[in-house]
Amino acid sequence: MSSSEDVLKSLVSHAKEYGFVFPSSEIYDGLSATYDYGPYGVDLKNNIKAYWWKAMVQIHTNLVGLDSAIFMHPTTWKASGHVDAFNDPLIDNKDSKKRYRADVLIEEHIEKLRLKIEKELEKAAQRFGDSFDPEMYLKTNPRVLGYAEEMDQVRAGMKSALEEGNLEALRNLIVELGVVCPLSGSKNWTEVRQFNLMFATELGSVSGEASTIYLRPETAQGSYVNFLNVQKSARMKIPFGIAQIGKAFRNEIIARQFIFRMREFEQMEMQFFVRPGTEMEWFEYWKAFRIKWHAALGLGDSNYRFHDHIKLAHYANAATDIEFNFPMGFKELEGIHSRTDFDLKAHETFSGRKQQYFDPELQESYIPYVVETAIGLDRMFLAILSASFKEEQLEDGSMRTVLAIPRWLAPVKLAILPLVKKDGLPELAMRIFNDLRLDFTCQYDEKDAIGKRYRRQDAIGTPFCITIDHQSLEDGMATLRDRDSMTQERIDISELNSRLHERLDMSRLLQTLTD
Numbered sequence: 055m056s057s058s059e060d061v062l063k064s065l066v067s068h069a070k071e072y073g074f075v076f077p078s079s080e081i082y083d084g085l086s087a088t089y090d091y092g093p094y095g096v097d098l099k100n101n102i103k104a105y106w107w108k109a110m111v112q113i114h115t116n117l118v119g120l121d122s123a124i125f126m127h128p129t130t131w132k133a134s135g136h137v138d139a140f141n142d143p144l145i146d147n148k149d150s151k152k153r154y155r156a157d158v159l160i161e162e163h164i165e166k167l168r169l170k171i172e173k174e175l176e177k178a179a180q181r182f183g184d185s186f187d188p189e190m191y192l193k194t195n196p197r198v199l200g201y202a203e204e205m206d207q208v209r210a211g212m213k214s215a216l217e218e219g220n221l222e223a224l225r226n227l228i229v230e231l232g233v234v235c236p237l238s239g240s241k242n243w244t245e246v247r248q249f250n251l252m253f254a255t256e257l258g259s260v261s262g263e264a265s266t267i268y269l270r271p272e273t274a275q276g277s278y279v280n281f282l283n284v285q286k287s288a289r290m291k292i293p294f295g296i297a298q299i300g301k302a303f304r305n306e307i308i309a310r311q312f313i314f315r316m317r318e319f320e321q322m323e324m325q326f327f328v329r330p331g332t333e334m335e336w337f338e339y340w341k342a343f344r345i346k347w348h349a350a351l352g353l354g355d356s357n358y359r360f361h362d363h364i365k366l367a368h369y370a371n372a373a374t375d376i377e378f379n380f381p382m383g384f385k386e387l388e389g390i391h392s393r394t395d396f397d398l399k400a401h402e403t404f405s406g407r408k409q410q411y412f413d414p415e416l417q418e419s420y421i422p423y424v425v426e427t428a429i430g431l432d433r434m435f436l437a438i439l440s441a442s443f444k445e446e447q448l449e450d451g452s453m454r455t456v457l458a459i460p461r462w463l464a465p466v467k468l469a470i471l472p473l474v475k476k477d478g479l480p481e482l483a484m485r486i487f488n489d490l491r492l493d494f495t496c497q498y499d500e501k502d503a504i505g506k507r508y509r510r511q512d513a514i515g516t517p518f519c520i521t522i523d524h525q526s527l528e529d530g531m532a533t534l535r536d537r538d539s540m541t542q543e544r545i546d547i548s549e550l551n552s553r554l555h556e557r558l559d560m561s562r563l564l565q566t567l568t569d
């Protein structure tokens with residue numbers, strides 16, 4: 055088993071053991087690609103949502119919120135193109151009977167070539183030492199150039215096959231590249247077929263075409279059909295945006311890799327309405343702002359990269375992904391799309407109602423263009439969990455498992471721990487707990503030795519522990535232990551509240567986004 059699979063496996067079992075994520079309906083052996091969030095998971099999720107919402111809606115005076123229904127009029131999905139075009143090309147391996155997305159198999163092949171180039175670079179760097187010039191090497195080394203050329207060719211082949219909807223060409227590419235099924239190791243592939251990802255159900259008791267409704271595959275359409283309601287009621291002027299957090303549903307073909315690809319998941323999406331012709335400026339603005347939002351959490355800048363789309367969706371004129379270095383490698387975490395006026399125009403046509411904005415400065419009406427930022431809450435959760443999960447050897451040789459979750463997002467912020475369960479220490483600790491829990495999510499714990507209690511808090515990612523000892527009764531000081539450095543400092547109990555606000559308040563994090 056590869057080490058990345060090991061990491062993911064440890065993460066899944068840690069998430070379950072410590073109450074972050076459970077397989078859904080586990081007593082019935084679970085349901086594939088659906089998960090339940092446990093006591094700490096729900097708090098982490100809520101804190102991520104709060105960070106997104108505040109950074110988007112609270113900081114930006116030109117953004118407002120919306121919470122639209124999951125069910126929408128079925129014509130919505132005709133207009134948006136999802137009924138006809140929200141398909142994935144799927145292919146089966148005849149030996150393992152496993153189903154894959156044809157485009158994903160090809161992307162993985164391209165990624166393998168990229169890794170080969172990286173390996174060549176590493177080897178050359180070792181060979182040439184200080185005098186090594188990586189840029190020159192990339193431009194001149196024949197082996198590297200060969201891989202790069204192959205990557206370009208494969209990319210171009212996939213792009214044209216996808217754009218033409220040429221499923222045979224897609225299959226031929228897989229065969230030509232010699233792609234093997236990771237399970238059976240065979241190249242025995244079926245034809246490629248299109249598969250619609252929307253879940254359909256029936257409204258009320260009537261069955262038939264007219265009453266077929268869909269579980270929304272994205273939250274964005276709720277913002278489009280409410281564009282004028284929001285603009286008028288909140289008196290918004292273009293450019294302005296609508297932000298929304300909510301569930302979305304997709305009947306994913308490959309639903310593996312834990313909460314990375316689920317059939318029921320949550321999205322945090324923002325639709326920004328702009329004057330036609332200004333969309334590329336705003337596309338750049340939102341790219342820069344969104345990567346800043348990620349970087350501020352301190353999970354490591356090298357864990358992110360932009361990846362421009364090879365094939366643009368039917369509605370887009372520019373699109374990029376923010377990819378994150380998950381245990382399975384770099385994969386999409388967030389999409390930033392310039393969606394043109396495709397959706398509003400389609401809704402105008404299908405509904406027969408004007409979807410136009412009167413621009414007082416230009417003295418004319420137009421259908422705005424849209425720039426969208428769309429991030430999966432569950433993927434963000436996985437990004438945080440995987441970058442935070444560490445197994446460390448301590449000075450005394452023992453091991454600790456720690457979740458170094460960015461402190462503003464940690465589900466439990468503080469643990470208040472009396473050193474022993476007697477001599478009035480629990481009473482003082484409880485008084486501190488009762489004071490601090492009004493401001494922070496706290497735990498009080500007096501069971502087991504102090505070292506064991508620290509380990510328990512490390513495992514759920516609690517950034518600070520406050521320990522009360524006999525000395526505290528005399529000098530009114532407590533020990534504040536930092537999760538990451540494990541340093542301890544004595545702090546006046548009366549100052550705890552303000553000192554903790556300095557370190558834990560989300561406003562400090564938001565401040566860095568406005569600099």
Ligand code: ATP
Binds near residue numbers: 304314316429
């Ligand atoms: P992918 O290419 O991975 O299928 P996508 O490009 O179809 O994703 P978008 O339609 O751009 O995804 O959706 C916006 C965001 O929603 C994605 O960046 C991702 O974080 C999240 N998302 C999409 N599908 C899923 C899923 N099945 N499970 C969890 N999150 C998802």
